[in-house]
Amino acid sequence: MRTVAETTIPELPLGERGGPAQPLISARGLIKHFPVKGSGFLQPKKVVRAVDGVDFDILKGETLGVVGESGCGKSTTARLLMQLIIPDQGDILFDGETVGGALPLAQYRRQVQMVFQDSYASLNPRLTIEESIAFAPRVHGVPQAKAIARAHDLLHRVGLEPVRFAGRYPHELSGGQRQRVNIARALALEPRLVILDEAVSALDKSVEAQVLNLLLDLKRDFGLTYLFISHDLNVVRFMCDRVMVMYLGKVAEVGTREAIYENTKHPYSAALLASMPKMDPAERTEEPPLSGDPPNPIDPPSGCRFHTRCSMAEGVCSATPPPLAVVSSEQRAACLMSVPGSGHSHAPKPAAELMEA
Amino acid sequence: MAAITADIVPAPIAVPRSPGFWSGVLHRLCRDPVALAALAVLIVIVAIAILAPYIAPYDPTKGSVIRRLKPIGTEGYFLGTDELGRDMLSRLIYGARLSLIMGVVPVPIAFVIGSIIGIVAGYAGGLTNTLIMRTVDVFYAFPSVLLAVALSGALGSGLTNALVSLTVVFIPQIARVAESVTTQIRSLDYVDAARASGAPAFTIIRVHVLGNVLGPIFVFATSLISVSMILASGLSFLGLGVRPPDAEWGLMLNTLRTAIYNNPAVAALPGVMIFVTSICFNLFSDGLRQAMDVKS
Amino acid sequence: MNEEQTVIDIRDLSVTFHRGRKPVKAVNGVSLSVEAGEVVALLGESGSGKSVTMRSLLRLHPKGTDVTGSMTVSGRDVMGLSTRELGQLRGATVSMVFQEPRLALDPVYTIGQQIEETIMRHEKVSRQAASERALALFQKVRIPSPERRLKNYPHEMSGGMLQRSMIAMALACNPKVLLADEPTTALDATVQIQILLLIRELQKEYGLSVIFVTHDIGVAAEVADRIAVMYAGRIVEEGRVGDIIRDPKHPYTKGLLGARVELAHGRDRLVTIPGSPPDLAAMPPGCAFAPRCGQASDICLRDVPPLKPIGETGNIACIQYA
Numbered sequence: 001m002r003t004v005a006e007t008t009i010p011e012l013p014l015g016e017r018g019g020p021a022q023p024l025i026s027a028r029g030l031i032k033h034f035p036v037k038g039s040g041f042l043q044p045k046k047v048v049r050a051v052d053g054v055d056f057d058i059l060k061g062e063t064l065g066v067v068g069e070s071g072c073g074k075s076t077t078a079r080l081l082m083q084l085i086i087p088d089q090g091d092i093l094f095d096g097e098t099v100g101g102a103l104p105l106a107q108y109r110r111q112v113q114m115v116f117q118d119s120y121a122s123l124n125p126r127l128t129i130e131e132s133i134a135f136a137p138r139v140h141g142v143p144q145a146k147a148i149a150r151a152h153d154l155l156h157r158v159g160l161e162p163v164r165f166a167g168r169y170p171h172e173l174s175g176g177q178r179q180r181v182n183i184a185r186a187l188a189l190e191p192r193l194v195i196l197d198e199a200v201s202a203l204d205k206s207v208e209a210q211v212l213n214l215l216l217d218l219k220r221d222f223g224l225t226y227l228f229i230s231h232d233l234n235v236v237r238f239m240c241d242r243v244m245v246m247y248l249g250k251v252a253e254v255g256t257r258e259a260i261y262e263n264t265k266h267p268y269s270a271a272l273l274a275s276m277p278k279m280d281p282a283e284r285t286e287e288p289p290l291s292g293d294p295p296n297p298i299d300p301p302s303g304c305r306f307h308t309r310c311s312m313a314e315g316v317c318s319a320t321p322p323p324l325a326v327v328s329s330e331q332r333a334a335c336l337m338s339v340p341g342s343g344h345s346h347a348p349k350p351a352a353e354l355m356e357a
Numbered sequence: 358m359a360a361i362t363a364d365i366v367p368a369p370i371a372v373p374r375s376p377g378f379w380s381g382v383l384h385r386l387c388r389d390p391v392a393l394a395a396l397a398v399l400i401v402i403v404a405i406a407i408l409a410p411y412i413a414p415y416d417p418t419k420g421s422v423i424r425r426l427k428p429i430g431t432e433g434y435f436l437g438t439d440e441l442g443r444d445m446l447s448r449l450i451y452g453a454r455l456s457l458i459m460g461v462v463p464v465p466i467a468f469v470i471g472s473i474i475g476i477v478a479g480y481a482g483g484l485t486n487t488l489i490m491r492t493v494d495v496f497y498a499f500p501s502v503l504l505a506v507a508l509s510g511a512l513g514s515g516l517t518n519a520l521v522s523l524t525v526v527f528i529p530q531i532a533r534v535a536e537s538v539t540t541q542i543r544s545l546d547y548v549d550a551a552r553a554s555g556a557p558a559f560t561i562i563r564v565h566v567l568g569n570v571l572g573p574i575f576v577f578a579t580s581l582i583s584v585s586m587i588l589a590s591g592l593s594f595l596g597l598g599v600r601p602p603d604a605e606w607g608l609m610l611n612t613l614r615t616a617i618y619n620n621p622a623v624a625a626l627p628g629v630m631i632f633v634t635s636i637c638f639n640l641f642s643d644g645l646r647q648a649m650d651v652k653s
Numbered sequence: 654m655n656e657e658q659t660v661i662d663i664r665d666l667s668v669t670f671h672r673g674r675k676p677v678k679a680v681n682g683v684s685l686s687v688e689a690g691e692v693v694a695l696l697g698e699s700g701s702g703k704s705v706t707m708r709s710l711l712r713l714h715p716k717g718t719d720v721t722g723s724m725t726v727s728g729r730d731v732m733g734l735s736t737r738e739l740g741q742l743r744g745a746t747v748s749m750v751f752q753e754p755r756l757a758l759d760p761v762y763t764i765g766q767q768i769e770e771t772i773m774r775h776e777k778v779s780r781q782a783a784s785e786r787a788l789a790l791f792q793k794v795r796i797p798s799p800e801r802r803l804k805n806y807p808h809e810m811s812g813g814m815l816q817r818s819m820i821a822m823a824l825a826c827n828p829k830v831l832l833a834d835e836p837t838t839a840l841d842a843t844v845q846i847q848i849l850l851l852i853r854e855l856q857k858e859y860g861l862s863v864i865f866v867t868h869d870i871g872v873a874a875e876v877a878d879r880i881a882v883m884y885a886g887r888i889v890e891e892g893r894v895g896d897i898i899r900d901p902k903h904p905y906t907k908g909l910l911g912a913r914v915e916l917a918h919g920r921d922r923l924v925t926i927p928g929s930p931p932d933l934a935a936m937p938p939g940c941a942f943a944p945r946c947g948q949a950s951d952i953c954l955r956d957v958p959p960l961k962p963i964g965e966t967g968n969i970a971c972i973q974y975a
Contacts, residue, residue: 069841070812082553109555122546126378126568132547135564136554152372167374174929175699182550189554204698204868209912209925216922231842238914238923275842277849277871279915281894284875288847292797293811 018096023057024193024225025112030054030080030090032073036298049297050076051087052249055324058193063219063226065240065257067233067272069294072246074229078197081227082114094193110140113186117198119178123170123185129155130166133185140189147188154184157221158214176207180214187222195227200235212239233276237261245269248297248305251324255331265333268306304336316343378568385648392644395637402634406453413447418602429622437623439609440616441602445623448604449630455516455605456631459589459598460582460638462520467527468578474528475535476570480543480562490536496529505588509597519598523588527581534577538570572649579642583635590631606631660829660862661687661710666722668705668714675934679705681886682722684960689829692856692863694877694894696870700930702886703866707832710864711743727829745775748823752835754815758807764818765803768825775826790821794851813844820851824859831856833865837872849875870909874898879966882906885931885941888960892967902963903971904946940972948973 031054033047051073058064066074079085081092083105094111097103116122123132133151138144152162158180170178179199186194196215200208212235219226230236236243237257244254245268253266264270274289290309295301301308307317320342322334336342341350376384386392405412420441427438436445478489496504508522542548543566551561590607592598599605601612609627617624668680680702687693695703708714710724710731724731726747734742743749751757759767768790769783778786784803791799794817807815816836823831833852837845853876856863867873873880874894881891882903890903901907908926916924928945931937937944943953952972960970 069843079549082549084549084552106555109553112553114550114553116546116550118546122550124547124565124569127564128374130372135551136556139554139556139560162372166372169375169378172375176929185550205870206698206909206912206926207929209914209923210927212914213922213925232914233842234914272843275846277846277869277875279871279874279898279913281874281877281898285846285850288843288850290843291847293813293844294841 016095020060022060022096023093024060024095025058025081025227026093027054027056027077027081028091028093030077030092031088032076032080032085033088046298049249049300051080052300054090054246054249054251056244056251056254058225058227059242061223061225062241063228063239065236065243066227066229066246067231067236067243068246068252069231069272071248071294071297073249073297074246075197077246078114078195078227078229081195082112083109110189111191112193112195113189113191114195114197115179115182115186115199117201119175119182119202120170122182123178125170128167128169129160129173129181130162132170132181133188136185136188150188151184154187155181157187157218158184159210160184174207176203176211179203179211183211183214183218187218190222191224193225193227195229197229198231199228201230201232208235215239233273245272248295248300250305251334252306253331253333253335254324255327255333259328259331263331265327265331265338266335267310267312267337269333271309304334312337312344312346314344382645382648386644389644389648392641392648395640395644398633398637399641402453402637403457405450406457409450409454413444413450415444415447417443417447417451417604419443427623428620436626437620439613439623445626448609449606449626452604452606452609452627452630455599455603456586456589456607456634459516459519459523459593459605459607460586460634463523463527463585464578464581466524467531467581468574470524471528471531472535472571472574475532475537475574476539476562476566478532479536479539479570480558480566482540482543486536486540490533493529493532493536496525497533501526501530501584502588502591505592506595506597509592514597514600516599519589519592522592523585526588527578527585530581531574531578535570535574538573539566542566542569573646576642576646576649579645580639582642583638586631586635586638590627658688659686660689660691660727661685661864662723662725663706663710664723666706666709666720666724668702668709669719670714671717671719676719677933678936679886679933680709681936683883683886683888685881685888685891687830687862687864689862690856690860692853692865692876692878694865694867694873694880695883696867696873696880697883698868698930700885700933701883703868703883704834706883707834707864707866710830710832711747711749712739741775744771744828745826746828747830747832748826748828749832749834750816750819750823750836752838754812754819755807757819758815760807763804763806764810764822768803768818768822771822771825786825787821790824791818793824793855794818794821796821812840813847816840816844816848817851820848820855824855827859829862831861831863833863835866835868838868845872846875852876870898870913882909885936886933887941887957887970888968889942889971890967890969891960892964892969896964896967902967902969902974903942904948904973905942908945940970 030051032051033049036046036048054077066077068074080087083099092099094103094108099105099108130148130151133154134147137147137150152166155162155165160177160180173181200211203211218224228236228239240257242256243260245252245260245266247268252268253260253264260269261273264273271289278285292309295308303318303320304322307313310317317336320336322336322339324332324334325338327333327338336344337346340348420443423442424438425440425442427434429437431437434444436449439445439448474489474493478486505522505526508525509519512518512522548561548565551565589598590610593605593607594611599608601608606627613624663683663685666680666683667678670677670679683706695706697703709720710726712731714720726742765784765787768787769780772778772783772786773780787803788799791803796802796814796817810818837848840848849872865876877894879892880894880897881888882905884905890897890906897906901910911924912926914923926945931941939954939956940958943949946953958970958972958975960968961975963969963974
């Protein structure tokens with residue numbers, strides 16, 4: 001196997017700056033509201049609260065999974081991180097430096113790349129595979145011959161023989177092969193963070209397994225950090241070190257994989273997990289864990305946004321928005337049942353009351 | 358396997374390239390008999406126009422009062438004569454020259470200008486888009502015939518002015534198509550991927566947008582050639598385009614209208630030519646559109 | 654097996670499309686029967702021919718498609734039906750639920766109008782009676798505030814509600830057979846399980862025979878009585894759902910079940926099936942899975958293995974079990 005070092009392009013330096021303990025990326029209070037088209041004429045302007053106050057860290061070398069239903073804001077979060085859309089409020093810190101502040105956008109973009117769900121729409125149909133992969137290095141001033149050589153190297157690395165594939169066009173490839181090309185393209189700038197937005201969701205299961213293995217290998221070989229967005233909780237469990245559950249533009253729960261999957265503190269995470277099909281026809285699901293569709297993010301419910309569908313909801317839930325409370329060193333949950341003295345009957349007693357008793 | 362090549366520095370290897378997009382288009386076009394037939398007819402018409410002095414039997418402007426309005430099939434005047442006794446065949450052959458110029462010239466000019474306007478508006482989006490496209494819409498709001506007539510009327514009659522006014526008529530139409538195609542392409546993931554790689558807007562437009570929008574705009578523009586011919590005929594018919602005694606199909610239709618009761622077959626001939634030519638352009642552009650669909 | 658109870662009987666179905674340069678054999682000798690009140694899942698990856706097989710039952714293929722073999726649905730020969738009879742079959746005896754309800758519904762009519770139209774097209778009833786039945790159907794598929802929802806246009810409904818409406822419409826004329834083409838693939842997992850439970854419940858209540866096309870083994874395990882696994886236009890294994898999931902026999906089925914991420918705990922890599930499915934326009938002469946199969950022999954590369962019975966209820970097309 002060729003090693004990375006041989007093909008490292010000096011024009012594209014990698015920079016470790018903040019040290020291993022510094023999170024690779026920190027999102028602080030991200031807010032993005034989209035205006036609803038056609039509203040605002042003779043009536044108050046409506047907005048889709050796609051991302052409504054989201055904080056999280058991605059640690060160096062980890063894979064953070066993001067799960068949630070459609071409309072929960074996971075794809076918007078990815079595009080905000082990618083700076084494809086500009087947040088209304090909030091900051092992104094990359095290795096300790098504010099993006100767009102201490103860290104110029106151009107330098108940031110070299111270090112963060114993205115793989116999209118639709119493998120076909122993410123490749124220019126008029127460019128050959130090698131041209132698509134070589135495009136970004138060319139933009140950053142790598143000479144043509146070198147960029148093409150690197151493209152071939154990356155193709156080889158993602159399991160596509162350059163001799164057979166480099167000169168082909170996207171429509172001549174299968175979905176799995178195209179997604180390998182997209183991964184190669186994302187790696188062409190030697191990024192440190194790769195955002196995978198439902199990157200394997202459109203693939204057949206047997207192909208999905210191959211691509212997941214490839215992603216694991218690449219992560220190890222290139223020292224990558226992943227943000228892995230998926231609706232498939234099984235895949236997230238396999239791929240991720242930590243998991244963030246989102247609901248209607250807010251973080252519902254975040255924690256290590258073990259904490260979320262085996263000891264969830266949020267009724268929504270529990271419902272999501274229970275919704276996965278059982279692989280045992282003898283023990284089929286009898287009652288749907290949640291009823292109805294996720295509410296519209298244009299007009300989210302008051303208080304805890306999940307209270308309209310939550311089986312544990314009490315009066316206090318519709319009044320008080322829950323903070324993202326620390327449950328343990330490895331888990332935080334936005335549920336009043338985890339907030340001492342919140343007024344929910346399942347909430348732990350506040351320390352002061354315990355002292356009195 | 359990979360292990361064998363481990364310490365070989367990767368040199369750019371000769372990679373067999375798949376046939377490109379345009380060779381695929383050509384391949385598919387070659388299997389479309391209708392488009393090919395239309396193209397063949399167009400080639401014949403163009404050839405006739407170019408070779409007019411060599412194949413026209415008579416001078417198209419020389420008439421004779423004694424042989425006015427001879428019917429089709431008259432000895433020596435195969436397609437009859439017009440109201441001034443000029444040979445219809447010769448006039449139709451020479452008329453192809455001006456008619457084709459009037460039909461074809463405005464379109465590529467409008468294609469270039471309209472595409473630039475539309476692509477800039479589509480890629481920029483937001484306020485820039487709104488400003489450009491609303492301005493375009495002002496022109497678009499007038500029916501194209503009315504706009505062409507008004508512009509020609511304001512500029513004065515004559516070939517050049519007619520060409521200018523036709524070009525102006527087509528620019529908003531092409532700009533609108535260019536804008537909508539660009540807006541569509543711009544929302545695709547590969548443009549986002551290019552933006553995420555830090556490429557400047559101009560590079561993205563050059564590499565990722567142009568190649569994918571020019572095709573559809575081009576097809577739309579080809580379909581405008583027939584419209585242009587008909588509009589040009591209209592202008593000439595109203596006396597705003599080519600001036601007599603030059604031969605142009607629209608103008609011929611105009612002057613022959615007095616003979617429509619005496620000799621309808623001859624009077625209809627220029628109309629037939631306009632019809633055949635414009636429908637061939639339409640069929641060809643339709644075939645081209647289908648051939649450019651990669652999935653077919 | 655009781656012959657009288659067989660509602661759907663497909664014998665040696667082959668479907669060939671002529672669109673590109675080479676003819677594409679999407680379905681290649683499929684035989685399948687579904688009994689009354691039985692749910693059969695057609696499981697396969699894209700290009701396996703599962704959807705094409707199902708659509709053949711309503712003769713929904715474009716003109717110029719070669720369809721050979723025989724198909725009967727509740728005793729009627731589908732291949733021999735006239736256009737008129739086919740129209741009666743579609744929607745009345747056999748109805749279908751699609752992956753994208755948004756594309757299957759007409760955007761300019763309300764859902765209520767569309768259900769009423771469906772009823773009135775097949776039965777001589779007044780609009781009043783039809784609209785009462787539409788309301789009852791909406792209650793049946795448990796759409797909240799059904800009166801109001803019937804007056805909604807498709808774009809005013811969420812994906813899950815639309816799929817419920819599609820199911821209501823599919824049941825409008827009391828069909829015997831429901832064809833479901835990946836009806837939950839585009840939905841969130843939380844909504845998917847609701848729809849699966851609804852289909853299961855209505856199927857029992859109406860005694861429907863269901864063909865459920867899916868690429869997701871988990872979904873098949875939730876709804877199906879039997880699973881038929883398709884690969885490259887052929888059924889490679891077929892049997893009761895428990896048998897297929899607990900004890901898969903065919904190397905492809907084994908591979909599919911083995912590649913599941915749920916099994917990978919504590920392992921750092923997934924077990925995968927190498928390679929990719931064959932090009933349907935250039936099929937290998939022997940078993941289509943042989944090029945990817947770890948146990949393939951020379952015979953596998955030469956002869957297509959027939960689908961043979963195994964055990965009491967299963968069938969398998971693999972030389973190892975011949």
